[in-house]
Amino acid sequence: MFGQMMDVPLLISHMLRHADRYHGDSEIVSRMIDGDIHRYTYREAHQRTRKLANALLTLGVSPGDRLGTLAWNTHRHYEAYFGISGFGAISHTINPRLFPEQVAYIINHAEDKLLFIDETFIPLVEKLASQLSTVKKIIILTDKTDIDTSLTNWVAYEPLIAAQSDEFDWPTFDERSASSLCYTSGTTGNPKGVLYSHRSTVIHTYTASMPDALNVSARDVVMPVVPMFHVNAWGLPYICTMSGAKLVFPGPAMDGQSLCELIQAEGVTLSAGVPTIWAGVDTHLKDNHLELPSLKRIVIGGSACPSSMIRSFEVDHKIEVAHAWGMTEMSPLGTFNTFKTKHLKLDQETQLAFKSRQGRVLFGVDMKIVDGDGNELPWDGTTFGDLLVRGPNVLSNYFKHPDDLLITDSEQNGWFMTGDVATIDPDGYMQITDRSKDVIKSGGEWISSIEIENTAVAHNDIIEAAVIAIPHPKWDERPLLVAVKKPGSSVTKEELLKFFVGKIAKWCIPDDVVFVEEIPHTATGKILKTKLREDFTNYTVNEA
DSSP states (O other), X not given: OXXXXXXXXXXXXXXXXXXXXXXXXXXXXXXXXXXOEEEEEHHHHHHHHXXXXXXXXXXXXXXXXXXXXXXXXXXXXXXXHXXXXXXXXXXXXXXXXXXXXXXXXXXXXXXXXXXXXXXXXXXXXXXXXXXXXXXXXXXXXSSOSOOOOSOOSEEEHHHHHHTSOSOOOOOOOOTXXXXXXXXXXOSSSSOOEEEEEHHHHHHHXXXXXXXXXXXXXXXXXXXXXXXXXXXXXXXXXXXXXXXXXXXXXXTTOOSHHHHHHHHHHHTOOEEEEOHHHHHHHHHHHHHTXXXXXXXXXXXXXXXXXXXXXXXXXXIISOOEEXXXXXXXXXXXXXXXXXXXXXXXXXXXXXXXXXXXXXXXXXXXXXXXXXXXXXXXXXXXXXXXXXXXXXXXXXXXXXXXXXXXXXXXXXXXXXXXXXXXXXXXXXXXXXXXXXXXXXXXXXXXXXXXXXXXXXXXXXXXXXXXXXXXXXXXXXXXXXXXXXXXXXXXXXXXXXXXXXXXXXXXXGGGSOSEEEEOSOOOBOTTSOBOHHHHHHHTTTOOOOOO
């Protein structure tokens, strides 16, 4: 027997229609490429997005077509998000920080029919134009019609939609239809595509906006610092639209000063980004003795957040930190570190230490840890193993790779191997100890590179650190610490190694330290350890 409820599909267009009808006067604010501030409302955004949908018709777009975007966090990119998916096409966000050859690869692999690009990226597209075999037209997100460019198949966005009617009925289709496409950063081999559905996106939006997650409401002012070209800005454009929260888009200016000025001017209450972004904000606030009274919460994810950063924001700036974890393959948010009632009774130091964990899963995500043979391991907070997940927001296989099986464990019953090594405590709080490819195996014991890195950056003279394994004749592998000093610092290797004493197990302390000017990063801001391993292939420990 089936229930007798209306069979209404979960579609992305319904979110924007809801925001128009019930939060129509709430603002969407954008800092543009030239620094100007643009502001309008959800109602106006919906009107312009309907115009965009009509423009797609005139450009010959069909449901299922992939349409690429190379753009910053602005209102025009927001309109493309909703207009493309609502139309029934697929919004393919492209990370411009990838290598040019990777950008060309994913555009061709996705078979993008149109490209929506900000003016910033015209030089990049000019260089790649001859390689883009499927792109029929390029829409430059501007009102200018006299741009000096070698591109011949382009049109300006504003004149394009201005010529269209704002009457458009969003189509109804199967909620399992593809809505958007994101590619992984491709640290090894070519980037791989993750194809989301309307259903997975709406479910993720529901769960990620809950109180024990992002906790977004119509009373919030939210600034997604995480780029819209990176895993759909962690779903924040959808979450804010569904909730009716005021949205503040920072555009391309993501330095500490620019972000602080925008937070202050617009009264931002919640923001989200990777640790490197918040390091810049922290430095700007401290160097200039500033406060951000409106900012109540920040979400930090993308890579493990150093405990020293959590302490700085919570204690020095009085801003609550929520540590989060997820993957492109998970839509992307999987866990949030929010307290249960019993944790509120803990003293501040214990709470701060607890916040270094990645947290509990959102509803709809299940997880477990297993050993090398696929046997499930206990949730005791100390035993660590390979982390597996499953749920309606988790991919089954990569785009155009039907035979690239991803759902696997000893029972072959549908779990995704994340590539992370983690522990889970009895309350279900997960903590990443390493990536499986980064864990250091020394004398039969596993050493967490993340623990060493977080300890290193807690030193006042270190601004970034990375740990890789180097061969050892007796212990198989030992940790090498690669660190970046603060400008003007004279800290020595001996002083830094002494800093570890009493903070981590003695046998986990690195064997050596190398100071460098900068550490290589991936296109999404993560430390590129494959490059570090190449750089230090023949490294020999320099005994103190």
